Amino acid sequence: MTAVKGFPAFPPQRAGARFATSWWGLAWIKAMEDTSLDHTLLRKGRAYAKTGQVGPIAVSPGRLAATTEGEYDTVVRVAQLTDAEWERFLDQVAAQSGHIAALLDGEVPHALVEAAEDAAVPLLPTVGDLEPECDCPDWGHPCKHAAALCYQTSWLLDGDPFMLLLLRGRGRTELLEALQLRDAPTPAATGMSALAAFSLGVPPLPAPPPVAVEYVPLELEEAAGVDVAALKVLAASASARARDLLSGGSPAVLTERQDRVRLAAEHDLDIGDAPAVLAWQYGGPAGLEVLEHAWTPGRQELARAEAAWQREELPPVQAARNRWTLGSLQLRLGRDGRWYPFTLREGEWWPSGAPERDPAALAY
16 A cells, blocks of 8 residues: 655645645535535634644545644545556556646646546546544534645645545556556657656756855945935945846836835835835835726636635625725735735825735735
8 A cells, every 4th residue: 555645734824825726626625615514614624724723634545634623533535446447547647648747747637637537537526525534523524624624635736636646546656657567658759758758867957057246335435415325325226227137137117206116115215105115115116006006907807806705705895996995904906917905094005015816815
């Protein structure tokens, strides 16, 4: 039997942190949530998963296990594939070299899952495939502890799709060894199979890049009519932008106001406009733009954000163009596709944190 794989406990996550981001991780969560009849326990499970109430996770064929909330033994069982099902699955993997290459690259191709389903091999779990067990007093199916374990497992699946195969009965090593015993697909005249390519090993890394030259501040003497402090700031700024250009970057062309705010943000200068300086520190030109200008996003952009918001069961917001307001919190969608948080201070909206792609991550 494949050895058990252990994973350290996930630390508490920031408020609004997402679970699965891969489509197969989302399918895992859906299989668990569709089985549940108690959404309150699911909500508690999400909270337990994000606040670090799940201990180290052990993954083995057909079994997930962890100690939750410090005292409960929680297990989630997954139906293992039979030997016949594994043979049919390996046939589908071996049929296209791209399938194993994608798995090794951390992806689960839709085409592979569809081909497995056509061969009557259930790779992804569906309703009823996950069987939770826990010695807590909850009667839910799953209880909040098993739900928390499943939610955290979605992070493991995002990081390594071979975890899904291990739960179905075979780990990475067994799968690769079984594939090596099969005839590889005939390589094209100008290429080779994925298995042959991966067997070549990892080439040596290139030489490290040259050490960057550290900027040495100018040593200037006081002179009549010369603001030495300002000159030092300008010299440091010009040096930084020159390094960007020399390293292949292309610093954006800034307006006079943007450049003034940039200098204040980078060199702790007081220009009498603290919100603008904060906006630059959190988001650069895009942060300043979203502070000072409202705009009307496309419906598709807002629909994705609304779906993420509803998935976390967050309260409704007051929406106006690119701005969502929830009490003393306001989220503003920038033209760069990121949401910027603002808080209300004495009747004025101030930037209050770094932007996120998912507005739900900023809701707490």
